[in-house]
Amino acid sequence: MFEQVASLKNMMSRIKAERSENDSLSEQELMELQSQRRDPKEKKLEQVRSEYMDFRSHPLAQKIDAFRTLSKTFGIENPFFRVHENVHGTRTTIAGRDCINFSGYNYLGFNDHPVLRRSVADAVLKYGTSVGASRLVAGERPFHRQLENKLSALYEKEDAIAFVSGHATNVSVISVLFGAGDLIVYDGLSHNSIIEGVKLSGARFYPYPHNDPEALEKILENHRTEYQRTLIVTEGLFSMDGDVPDLDRLIEIKNKYGCILMIDEAHALGVLGSHGRGLHEYFAEKSMVCRRNQSDCGEFNIAEKVSRYSGEVDLWMGTLSKTLAGCGGYIAADRQIIDILKFNAPGFVYSVGLSAPMAVAASAALDLMLEDNAPVMRLQHNAGFFVSKLKSFGLNTGKSIGYAVIPVIVGSSHRAVNMSNALYERGINVQPIIHPAVEEQQARLRFFITSEHTESELSETADLLAEAARKEGLIK
């Protein structure tokens, strides 16, 4: 208090002295002088205000502006955020134009399945469209546990937990289970939600080169002992490249170095394995084929093998937004892990519970998938058919193993946008994937195949794509 009074007195006498000194100055000169003599903190605040009170100068805004200017200059139509006028299926209508659609993850065609429509309509009539608040606050509805029980059974785990967003699942789960003193090693091409979770966790982290178990092992050999818990995390079917990790090697490495293994099955559920269970079913069946080829079928039980693979993965993560035609994400794991998440994962505790339409849609879709594997078989046939067509034209499908996610790598982002627009003009809706989502020379068109595409739609698309690629000088 005394200090404040003293400094006020000082200021007053300084101003008095300055006034007599400045009597001969003009009004403008006086104002300039005053602004020069202002407290430097106050002056800085003025600069801060003018520069940072909006987002015009934000680097991301400038990037978008540059993209728009470039598109305008070269007359390139923006292929993003087009409005589709009907249900998301194998065909779509954009601005009145009927297109064959490859832009979504409706892998088994459940999005407009009559069973889902009916179950969801009934559920909305009974429960409404929202559960009102977080489940911790507002309590649960029967459909929450029904869905989670089905998910835990799918992976033969003790329990499961469903979140309202797949992205938030990865961010919340990774960041809450791991922290300072822990280590996370993740595939370098992992989905953004994994990487955000890793960064937020506060754990030490290393990406390993895509699908390179030797590089992963080297990191663990050098660093494992310096840390407490260590997570290895990767995708079951890579969303950009359509390839799979070597689950056998991941399990071997996880066990050798005492790690926790997490697999993101967002694109693997409904796609891999003869019943669409995912990576564990795919590997169980693959190992069976190997043994058959070696005429060593012996005492072989495929279900047992699926269980064994399932048990070796500590956290099965997946989304409700793709094969399951809803919206949300899940983890299937030991009860202890699920308990921790239920009371601590921010995306669960502080976010509204899954709504009836989304939970019931996912639940009904899961039943459909497991009851009859005909759609899974059709999807696998369609994807194989499409990829072999593309290869016969000499198109570059990268590392894709030909299951649902099929990229066609075209080089620059500019070319990818051009080709996407050219195909759109011919009635094919396929999105370009451009830098920074992928490296600049790895820009691509990414095709999501579904069980409901017809061979004639796939053939027509391959022909038109080859034509566009020839125009770009990609193939002869």
Ligand SMILES: Cc1ncc(COP(=O)(O)O)c(C=O)c1O
């Ligand atoms: C591998 C992977 N994980 C997580 C997510 C996030 O899922 P959602 O879109 O359901 O939030 C995605 C989204 O496409 C994904 O590809």
